[in-house]
Amino acid sequence: MAFISSGYDPKEPMKNRITDIGPKKFDEFYPPVIAKNKGKWLYHEILEPGILVHVAEGGDEVYTVRCGGARIMTTSLIREICEIAEKHCDGYLRFTTRNNIEFMVDDKSKVDALKKDLAGRKFAGGSFKFPIGGTGAGITNIVHTQGWIHCHTPATDASGTVKATMDEVFSDFQNMRLPAPLRISMACCLNMCGAVHCSDIAILGYHRKPPMLDHEYLDKLCEIPLAIAACPTGAIKPTKVDLPSGETVKSVAVNNERCMFCGNCYTMCPSLPLADKDGDGIVLMAGGKVSNRISEPKFSKVVVAFLPNEVPRWPQMTDTIKKMIEAYAADAKKYERLGEWAERIGWERFFEKCELPFTHHLIDDFRDPAYYTWRQSTQFKF
Amino acid sequence: MAFISSGYDPKEPMKNRITDIGPKKFDEFYPPVIAKNKGKWLYHEILEPGILVHVAEGGDEVYTVRCGGARIMTTSLIREICEIAEKHCDGYLRFTTRNNIEFMVDDKSKVDALKKDLAGRKFAGGSFKFPIGGTGAGITNIVHTQGWIHCHTPATDASGTVKATMDEVFSDFQNMRLPAPLRISMACCLNMCGAVHCSDIAILGYHRKPPMLDHEYLDKLCEIPLAIAACPTGAIKPTKVDLPSGETVKSVAVNNERCMFCGNCYTMCPSLPLADKDGDGIVLMAGGKVSNRISEPKFSKVVVAFLPNEVPRWPQMTDTIKKMIEAYAADAKKYERLGEWAERIGWERFFEKCELPFTHHLIDDFRDPAYYTWRQSTQFKF
Amino acid sequence: MMKHETPLLDQLESGPWPSFVSDLKAEAEKRAKNEENIEFQIPSDVVEDLLGVLELSFKDGTTHWKHGGIVGVFGYGGGVIGRYCDQPNAFPGVAHFHTMRVAQPGGKFYTTKYLKDLCDLWDLRGSGITNMHGSTGDIIFLGTTTPQLEEVFFELTHRMGQDLGGSGSNLRTPADCIGQARCEYACYDTQALCYDLTMEYQDELHRPAFPYKFKFKFDGCPNGCVASIARADMSFIGTWKDDIKIDQEAVAAYVGGEFPSNAGAHAGRDWGAFDIQKEVVDLCPTNCMKYEGGKLEINNRECVRCMHCINVMPRALKIGDDKGLSILVGAKAPILDGAQMGSLLVPFIKCEEPYDEIKEVIEKVWDWWMEEGKNRERLGELIKRQGFQKLLEMTEIDPDPRMVSEPRSNPYIFWKEEEVEGGWDRDINEFRKHHLR
Amino acid sequence: MMKHETPLLDQLESGPWPSFVSDLKAEAEKRAKNEENIEFQIPSDVVEDLLGVLELSFKDGTTHWKHGGIVGVFGYGGGVIGRYCDQPNAFPGVAHFHTMRVAQPGGKFYTTKYLKDLCDLWDLRGSGITNMHGSTGDIIFLGTTTPQLEEVFFELTHRMGQDLGGSGSNLRTPADCIGQARCEYACYDTQALCYDLTMEYQDELHRPAFPYKFKFKFDGCPNGCVASIARADMSFIGTWKDDIKIDQEAVAAYVGGEFPSNAGAHAGRDWGAFDIQKEVVDLCPTNCMKYEGGKLEINNRECVRCMHCINVMPRALKIGDDKGLSILVGAKAPILDGAQMGSLLVPFIKCEEPYDEIKEVIEKVWDWWMEEGKNRERLGELIKRQGFQKLLEMTEIDPDPRMVSEPRSNPYIFWKEEEVEGGWDRDINEFRKHHLR
Ligand code: SRM
Ligand code: SRM
Ligand code: SRM
Ligand code: SRM
Ligand code: SF4
Ligand code: SF4
Ligand code: SF4
Ligand code: SF4
Numbered sequence A, B: 001m002a003f004i005s006s007g008y009d010p011k012e013p014m015k016n017r018i019t020d021i022g023p024k025k026f027d028e029f030y031p032p033v034i035a036k037n038k039g040k041w042l043y044h045e046i047l048e049p050g051i052l053v054h055v056a057e058g059g060d061e062v063y064t065v066r067c068g069g070a071r072i073m074t075t076s077l078i079r080e081i082c083e084i085a086e087k088h089c090d091g092y093l094r095f096t097t098r099n100n101i102e103f104m105v106d107d108k109s110k111v112d113a114l115k116k117d118l119a120g121r122k123f124a125g126g127s128f129k130f131p132i133g134g135t136g137a138g139i140t141n142i143v144h145t146q147g148w149i150h151c152h153t154p155a156t157d158a159s160g161t162v163k164a165t166m167d168e169v170f171s172d173f174q175n176m177r178l179p180a181p182l183r184i185s186m187a188c189c190l191n192m193c194g195a196v197h198c199s200d201i202a203i204l205g206y207h208r209k210p211p212m213l214d215h216e217y218l219d220k221l222c223e224i225p226l227a228i229a230a231c232p233t234g235a236i237k238p239t240k241v242d243l244p245s246g247e248t249v250k251s252v253a254v255n256n257e258r259c260m261f262c263g264n265c266y267t268m269c270p271s272l273p274l275a276d277k278d279g280d281g282i283v284l285m286a287g288g289k290v291s292n293r294i295s296e297p298k299f300s301k302v303v304v305a306f307l308p309n310e311v312p313r314w315p316q317m318t319d320t321i322k323k324m325i326e327a328y329a330a331d332a333k334k335y336e337r338l339g340e341w342a343e344r345i346g347w348e349r350f351f352e353k354c355e356l357p358f359t360h361h362l363i364d365d366f367r368d369p370a371y372y373t374w375r376q377s378t379q380f381k382f
Numbered sequence C, D: 001m002m003k004h005e006t007p008l009l010d011q012l013e014s015g016p017w018p019s020f021v022s023d024l025k026a027e028a029e030k031r032a033k034n035e036e037n038i039e040f041q042i043p044s045d046v047v048e049d050l051l052g053v054l055e056l057s058f059k060d061g062t063t064h065w066k067h068g069g070i071v072g073v074f075g076y077g078g079g080v081i082g083r084y085c086d087q088p089n090a091f092p093g094v095a096h097f098h099t100m101r102v103a104q105p106g107g108k109f110y111t112t113k114y115l116k117d118l119c120d121l122w123d124l125r126g127s128g129i130t131n132m133h134g135s136t137g138d139i140i141f142l143g144t145t146t147p148q149l150e151e152v153f154f155e156l157t158h159r160m161g162q163d164l165g166g167s168g169s170n171l172r173t174p175a176d177c178i179g180q181a182r183c184e185y186a187c188y189d190t191q192a193l194c195y196d197l198t199m200e201y202q203d204e205l206h207r208p209a210f211p212y213k214f215k216f217k218f219d220g221c222p223n224g225c226v227a228s229i230a231r232a233d234m235s236f237i238g239t240w241k242d243d244i245k246i247d248q249e250a251v252a253a254y255v256g257g258e259f260p261s262n263a264g265a266h267a268g269r270d271w272g273a274f275d276i277q278k279e280v281v282d283l284c285p286t287n288c289m290k291y292e293g294g295k296l297e298i299n300n301r302e303c304v305r306c307m308h309c310i311n312v313m314p315r316a317l318k319i320g321d322d323k324g325l326s327i328l329v330g331a332k333a334p335i336l337d338g339a340q341m342g343s344l345l346v347p348f349i350k351c352e353e354p355y356d357e358i359k360e361v362i363e364k365v366w367d368w369w370m371e372e373g374k375n376r377e378r379l380g381e382l383i384k385r386q387g388f389q390k391l392l393e394m395t396e397i398d399p400d401p402r403m404v405s406e407p408r409s410n411p412y413i414f415w416k417e418e419e420v421e422g423g424w425d426r427d428i429n430e431f432r433k434h435h436l437r
């Protein structure tokens, strides 16, 4: 294939260079009904799962059909989305903050055809292309990260765990039977490139083996002081190592007892890889939230310390998630988020009702704030 | 005065030595009605402020008259207490965990004479010797510490601040008009030899100047490494100092910016005194509790960062305490402890209702847990 | 016929949820056929090799991407994440597989024209694989080779008038909720503020002058639909100061069952008839509501604007008129010291163009962080390290009890010398006159 | 006529609350007169000089006591606090002013005989000033000279059968609430357990083998009248496992106003008629109560035994029959890392003589702390430093969700090598075969 120049001249990078122009301005992309009624919306209603109407002061309405989707998306699929938007929505669409696709029409009469069109499209393998849902007191799309598709530090895959999970909870994507919205998030390492630290249920990839030491290359590829400084527990020290070749090189030593497998050293230094088939796997967290509704935002708590990477469908992980969801659905009150429920019934009951074992790993031992998670009271349930 | 030997022979300290015999056994001191009904009490009632009746299974009753008292107490006063106990209570009495004196009688008919006797006794200066009260939803005796009477690290006096405060809140010692019990505690330095960290209202002596350095004696009187290790903020370093005499001695240097005046260095080393007339004074804390009733135990919070030592009656301190009590009395619900009230209305309202200024000092900046006291929510009141 | 067998991945084609494997496999086939005769500027088997390397990861349970390399476009400190495969011989199509972050528009509204232009560009010069969208909000172009980075950038800027987003120790691409564009709860125009600040701070977005990354996110109200309180060094969350507006007739309609509670969000189950006392009044976190004699009353002074009652009865209750926003600072993921949520710095600020007051806060925060922040220290960590009081001092914001959920419980106050009468210089010999050793 | 003028202190004689100044002044006078011709073994002006030095402190706003000296009785590591005045020339009567801690009896019940014997001893050999009682619970003999320490100790042990209490890096004098002696809420015999452990651990009380001080306190129920959760390295707090016993007739009597709510504790104000729904049912922290059709019901499985309902209606509700105690560990004052309250280690343990199970917990905790505790490190600080998990490991107690108020929110788990398949030894060269650099 022949090189096609964009016009860029590597010899004169500054020639005609355009920079700092930012994103497109939002209002270029507003559908007319949005542009006209912005700031004048009166109320909304969820007509059925995935279908919202917003009504404006003057009486204008906008109907939104929300569809799930894998956020890893080929241009072919985007073109198909465009085709649908052109057919039904005058060429406008949007994505939500959780990567659902929203098709909007300005009249109720246009909804049915759109719905039908969307619901009918499937991939060759049989899965939906555009499942409608993700609204109200149900489960919406999972925000997630790169996993084995693109990143260098994951302890699990992102797209795979998400697909496996969404398949399991799919009926709740298309139903609104839960006490409140339930938000699942996924991050493939504890850099947590998705707000899994504040999600109702969080899937987290985690390493469990301290870094390997690639002594031969360490000093060549890394700045040793940076690697040392990166370790939150001070587990890394400088050292000298005699290589089999007889050469003595500068390197580092890791105090494995002090390592909590965060991978921060590896972020700074490629000669400290952690990944390991047996060591890596899944941590499940639960009970976080972001909204300020009723209760203040909450961090998610670790409720399962480790599950292995059972590819391709992580059955133990999805089973555990299901168990939590069903216990929550059965027991929580209307409007009660998962974390609010756990706090009301007490975490001791949470483990009981979700049939999860409580292991020592779940007791915080990280620095001073750990103390605040222990129980300084005689109030507890038998 | 002639030396009177107890029988102890300093030359043979081990001769006839009796050790490890512990305290007297409790049941030697039980009044008969207690000994008989121990473990069989059915219920109690507070008949009037300071007067309780406990009723046992078999119908036996014990009437308790509770009296306040300065816990610094001379043998003369103890003898007077004994005289009363002999007159009315068959020679038995007890002290409460907050240093009140309890006289118990086994029949209602004996109460009145006892009450009268107690209420009639006054000190030469006019104060009561045995004010009756301290029960129920009122203010009981203040637990406190040594202050300038005996300790080497106080930043204020204990007995003096307590007397000044109890005089101000005296009517609440003899009344039960508050929403719940209100416990005041006092500690003269942050060693906090009294549980002021969990009191409804706490009076705390606090230094505000870093230690002076008595270089000439430091190495002679202290173990420098211990002094250095004692500092929670790492503000102390070893150094060498040239004395005016020309002699060079080992000593320490204090990084004043990192000092938070805790006095822990002085505890380890007498050559690092902190006390200062202008620097020392009072911190007021509020909202702590110990009981597990309704809400879990709570730490007290710093609500006034500093008040000067206005001897002999600390008027600003007692005024502020009064303001808090009155705001609480007016606004809290029945059974609500001061801290529960503050949390329910929000601390922003607490400062408003108590007319206390909120200063930057009250925002936690001590280590990681400080974060958890900041507001991670949009929920607040204007 | 695919280049690599993918028996494990194939199992992710079944089930109802859209299968990325199916999507990728279709794309791989399309590229192999290349019916439109595109002159692919990167290996045409890039998608096949991506599937191949992913299958390998599924098999051996580890990633096969090397530690990120330093690539980028000239003059920008971010926008590109370098990525190389650690099995380039087996998967040459993804030997280079860099991502480019394309700054998304506010509210993530699009025209199909725009999206198709992006697709054309990416089919030609990249893998044809994207993330719609990355966790920060960018459109992610997933996978291209080093030589194509400048070409893509040139085309983006010249043909599409479109810039890259942030990465590295930069201001990251700011993101907002849909806000006033389609939400009745929005207390300010999230898109307008997001856009204005994005344009104002292009320099900070593209040229690192920061110790580490910095994120802005804009939530129109306390519901927090862009999760700013959890994921932004600076979160702008809409709120109001005056009273919630009550339409008593609409209240009656909710009570009478004419309007569905919470706009129908709970329709998937029979929760019984709507009970305003139980579902609204009793759940108000401050108990500041009353429903008596068919009338709903709110003691607005005690309301903490949690949104619950409004969410339950959107046709009856409306946010107030004196609108603005709260600024919270310091949210971040767990590395290094544990996760943080945003801490309230500015309880209320008006949100009016040209947003000077807001920018003043931002710039004071940045000045401090740039001065004092250590390498790789997020704002939240700096605040923890130097203290919230220091933040107030540097931003010249007055302390306010609203900033704390409770006052400190330790008395460890770092008094400053100038706050204490007589200062700190004392003469030990003078002291010893009154206090013998 | 007093030896020293005390114009400031004199102002503390007025007011209703018992004046310690009046008490001390009377004592000073009495000693000066010495009508009983006691052969005071320490300066007879000790009380006057105490008033004098205190007045001086009031005047100059600082203490006049030197840093504690190391004095004590032979063979004991504690029980005496050495104290010297820093103005011995002006106040020779208190030049030495050591305190002795006399171990108080459980429940602080006394006979007058015993107290008077103490007074006789202390008038002769000490200042005649006491604290009834110290914060830990001891009877404090406040002020004597060094030579009198052994004399007092000898008389205490030989004549009174009474020992000193703790100080220094020892087990401190254990203290209890009045408990079953006069309280219907007591779930175990606090005095019996307190005494038994005190006697069992006399060695630990008197001879330091500990890194620092250690405190036991015994609360009969969750009301916490001896504040053990705030002030004891090990708190023993009574509780029960089965159901709260309800006497429905008595409930009706409360509802009818025949019995005063909370045993009359709120009688100082008119709070209106007793409202069982508002005052009991609605305030239950777990909402596990119901009052319907004149019947009170408790869902005991959800009760957290907070005591509220029982406190409000002591004649109607009684603690359960399956009684025992919870053990909490680590409470302490703020030095060094901030205050701690006790953290729940043993949710429930039976409290039966000879208390072997309880002693096993204590001794395992001590073994760990003596092994690992640093100089001046309280148990609570050790738990923080090495982790609650370590505490469980060392005490061989199984983890239980009751031990936490919530699970950790960080995933920073220190896995042990033996917990992870394949261990930690890995061959980088083998790894590099599959993952090129
Ligand atoms: C479209 C979207 C904003 C956007 O800019 O894209 C959005 C839109 C709406 N949100 Fe949201 N929320 C959106 C993400 C969020 C998030 C962010 C997240 O999940 O990462 C949150 C915070 C979640 C959390 O607390 O963890 C969020 C918490 C809420 C809440 C509070 C829910 C609660 O019970 O705590 C409401 C109020 C409600 O549901 O009544 C709300 C309400 C709404 C309303 C009803 C607002 C309105 O009047 O239009 C919108 C429709 C809700 C629905 O779908 O049922 N929105 N909403 C986002 C849709 C994501 C998706 O595809 O599913
Ligand atoms: C005598 C004493 C125990 C002792 O061994 O000496 C005692 C005795 C009783 N306490 Fe107490 N408490 C005693 C110190 C405490 C303390 C400790 C302290 O203040 O340092 C507490 C914890 C306070 C805190 O939470 O900060 C305490 C928290 C309670 C409570 C819970 C109150 C609450 O609302 O949180 C009750 C229940 C009640 O009041 O109904 C209670 C109840 C009782 C009862 C009713 C128990 C009974 O059935 O006899 C006793 C009479 C109460 C009264 O005086 O109104 N007792 N009580 C202590 C008296 C101290 C004094 O002289 O004032
Ligand atoms: C692409 C993206 C994940 C995704 O699949 O969507 C991503 C990917 C990476 N993130 Fe992230 N982060 C992404 C959003 C986030 C978010 C979410 C957000 O911005 O709302 C967070 C949590 C919020 C926060 O900033 O704290 C996040 C927290 C991190 C961290 C931890 C930072 C911290 O202070 O705790 C790291 C580690 C680092 O910076 O060294 C990190 C680092 C990385 C790196 C650069 C890996 C590294 O160690 O150098 C990842 C490159 C992956 C790759 O190969 O493409 N990423 N990262 C997201 C950016 C896409 C976009 O621009 O839209
Ligand atoms: C006498 C007494 C105060 C009182 O007036 O009642 C007292 C007095 C002293 N305490 Fe205390 N403590 C006393 C009960 C307490 C308590 C309360 C308790 O035991 O329930 C505490 C808080 C609970 C705790 O242990 O944490 C307490 C926490 C401290 C501390 C801080 C310990 C910590 O780990 O945070 C110190 C500092 C130290 O040990 O270096 C301390 C140190 C001291 C010293 C020895 C001063 C020192 O730095 O060496 C004081 C001697 C004063 C004197 O001249 O008599 N004292 N001390 C109390 C003992 C009387 C008794 O035996 O009954
Ligand atoms: S969470 Fe970790 S592994 Fe996943 S994309 Fe982010 S940095 Fe990479
Ligand atoms: S993985 Fe984390 S804890 Fe372990 S050595 Fe690396 S930086 Fe330190
Ligand atoms: S609180 Fe401080 S000053 Fe007061 S007695 Fe205890 S150690 Fe001494
Ligand atoms: S007073 Fe406390 S903070 Fe200051 S130097 Fe001494 S030990 Fe350190």
Ligand code: SF4
Pocket (backbone or CB within 6 Å): C177, C178, C179, C180, C183, C184, C185, C186, C187, C219, C220, C221, C222, C223, C224, C225, C226
């Ligand atoms: S955050 Fe508020 S304003 Fe923004 S979309 Fe959500 S509900 Fe609407």
Ligand code: SF4
Pocket (backbone or CB within 6 Å): A294, C283, C284, C285, C286, C287, C288, C289, C298, C302, C303, C304, C305, C306, C307, C308, C309, C310
């Ligand atoms: S917004 Fe929240 S706090 Fe305000 S009245 Fe409604 S429910 Fe109550």
Ligand code: SF4
Pocket (backbone or CB within 6 Å): D177, D178, D179, D180, D183, D184, D185, D186, D187, D219, D220, D221, D222, D223, D224, D225, D226
């Ligand atoms: S703690 Fe309980 S048992 Fe002990 S006196 Fe107080 S109420 Fe009674």
Ligand code: SF4
Pocket (backbone or CB within 6 Å): B294, D283, D284, D285, D286, D287, D288, D289, D298, D302, D303, D304, D305, D306, D307, D308, D309, D310
């Ligand atoms: S003891 Fe407390 S938790 Fe138990 S039923 Fe009574 S009020 Fe509720």
